[in-house]
Amino acid sequence: QKEVEQNSGPLSVPEGAIASLNCTYSDRVSQSFFWYRQYSGKSPELIMSIYSNGDKEDGRFTAQLNKASQYVSLLIRDSQPSDSATYLCAVNAMIYNQGGKLIFGQGTELSVKP
Amino acid sequence: DTEVTQTPKHLVMGMTNKKSLKCEQHMGHRAMYWYKQKAKKPPELMFVYSYEKLSINESVPSRFSPECPNSSLLNLHLHALQPEDSALYLCASSAVAYNEQFFGPGTRLTVL
Numbered sequence: 001q002k003e004v005e006q007n008s009g010p011l012s013v014p015e016g017a018i019a020s021l022n023c024t025y026s027d028r029v030s031q032s033f034f035w036y037r038q039y040s041g042k043s044p045e046l047i048m049s050i051y052s053n054g055d056k057e058d059g060r061f062t063a064q065l066n067k068a069s070q071y072v073s074l075l076i077r078d079s080q081p082s083d084s085a086t087y088l089c090a091v092n093a094m095i096y097n098q099g100g101k102l103i104f105g106q107g108t109e110l111s112v113k114p
Numbered sequence: 115d116t117e118v119t120q121t122p123k124h125l126v127m128g129m130t131n132k133k134s135l136k137c138e139q140h141m142g143h144r145a146m147y148w149y150k151q152k153a154k155k156p157p158e159l160m161f162v163y164s165y166e167k168l169s170i171n172e173s174v175p176s177r178f179s180p181e182c183p184n185s186s187l188l189n190l191h192l193h194a195l196q197p198e199d200s201a202l203y204l205c206a207s208s209a210v211a212y213n214e215q216f217f218g219p220g221t222r223l224t225v226l
Contacts, residue, residue, distance in 0.1 A: 031212070032213070034214055034215075036217075042219070042220075043204055043220045044157065045217070046216060092212050102159065107156055
């Protein structure tokens with residue numbers, strides 16, 4: 001079983017719609033969860049961090065975390081063509097005495113059609 | 115200053131060359147990371163430095179040699195690379211381990 005799994009893409013949504021990106025993880029001890037956006041040929045850009053159960057909103061982005069279900073999601077409201085990118089879910093593995101290690105999902109490619 | 119910088123942006127090297135990648139951050143972060151990313155794949159962790167000490171080495175071949183001269187700088191020394199080492203090399207930093215990581219723009223490496 002993969003440690004972090006994301007929807008296989010590509011995900012295509014019309015401009016103005018809500019894009020929903022999902023991620024499940026297997027490490028029950030994980031405490032930190034992140035969403036990164038990566039445009040083609042560029043480096044990952046941190047867009048959301050979430051540490052406790054519930055929703056966290058930042059502009060058009062909402063991250064949702066459910067530790068009991070080991071599930072984290074990202075909603076993008078009013079999707080724009082500029083949101084077209086690959087979205088990477090990352091979980092910080094709690095490895096004792098070894099510092100932080102991000103475990104990434106395979107990424108979901110999002111395409112927002114005008 | 116909330117940036118991680120990396121030099122060079124692009125690097126082409128032969129299999130017998132020795133080169134170095136450089137990374138710098140001025141955010142006062144105490145954890146720094148090297149990742150390798152191949153096309154259509156997520157970043158793959160190579161090394162973690164925490165308080166200037168190597169804390170994780172993900173069984174990376176010895177032709178990659180990391181160095182952390184001080185808390186702001188991270189180098190990756192390259193020697194006798196193979197064509198399959200061609201990739202985007204990313205540096206990241208975080209306040210401390212377990213915190214959110216911020217990535218630099220990366221170095222696109224091509225090994226001929």
